[in-house]
Amino acid sequence: MASTRKSSITCPKSSQKTSQDEDEAWTCAKCTKIFREPEAQLMECQRCKEHFCITCLKKTKAEYSMLCKTDAMWFCGKCRIVMEQHAVTDIEIEKRKSRENNLIVFGIPEIDEESKEVRENADKERLNELFKDCKIQLDKENLKTVKRLGKFNKEKLNRPILVKLPSAEPKITLFRNIHYIKTNPKYEKVGVSNDLTQAEREQEKRLWDQARRQTEEEVSGDYHFRVRGPPWARKVVKLRKLDS
Ligand SMILES: [Zn+2]
Ligand SMILES: [Zn+2]
Numbered sequence: 001m002a003s004t005r006k007s008s009i010t011c012p013k014s015s016q017k018t019s020q021d022e023d024e025a026w027t028c029a030k031c032t033k034i035f036r037e038p039e040a041q042l043m044e045c046q047r048c049k050e051h052f053c054i055t056c057l058k059k060t061k062a063e064y065s066m067l068c069k070t071d072a073m074w075f076c077g078k079c080r081i082v083m084e085q086h087a088v089t090d091i092e093i094e095k096r097k098s099r100e101n102n103l104i105v106f107g108i109p110e111i112d113e114e115s116k117e118v119r120e121n122a123d124k125e126r127l128n129e130l131f132k133d134c135k136i137q138l139d140k141e142n143l144k145t146v147k148r149l150g151k152f153n154k155e156k157l158n159r160p161i162l163v164k165l166p167s168a169e170p171k172i173t174l175f176r177n178i179h180y181i182k183t184n185p186k187y188e189k190v191g192v193s194n195d196l197t198q199a200e201r202e203q204e205k206r207l208w209d210q211a212r213r214q215t216e217e218e219v220s221g222d223y224h225f226r227v228r229g230p231p232w233a234r235k236v237v238k239l240r241k242l243d244s
Pocket of ligand 1: 028029030031032033052053054055056057
């Protein structure tokens, strides 16, 4: 049953049993009107179990009868929004989960070599060195997948590297030990980031927009705002201009 009042009502929160001898009554969750007559036209939300009168739902009697005849579940507006948000979140969680052992490394030049295998091995060597310099012991075999993103281009030998690790641990340690990279002239042009989902990239962009705005509004001129922090706790921070 799609919907509705009488037949599908088992134990509605909003219905008020007035007394033992009287019939059930339903309260519209929106206008709070109480309906007692058996032919009262209300819809029951299958999620929150609240009732809504057709006046509040802006439905005609004909539409109401149609809805009662279909097998489709009916949900109130509030519940529909919540369910949509959850659906998106679930997909997003899945996406993040599938990337949680991934790492993106920027700024490591690739070698000009036709053989993909040779290039890949060279990349693995460089990555191993990077991990070692960050005090992370990682066997070369542990670099499960090392892949340059985008098409090979002899003119631009600097594609980002996607690294799939056996677990998230070495990555977390790498982010914690990031100062080893930041303070080493050898890695002047090297950066690391999480393998961000579209939503995370948008969030990152929002943070940078906010940082830019706050910098513009900063009156003393001694500070600027930047986005800092490990991937799981990115935030806008205020920095003295000389320090960063
Ligand atoms: Zn109502
Ligand atoms: Zn509902």
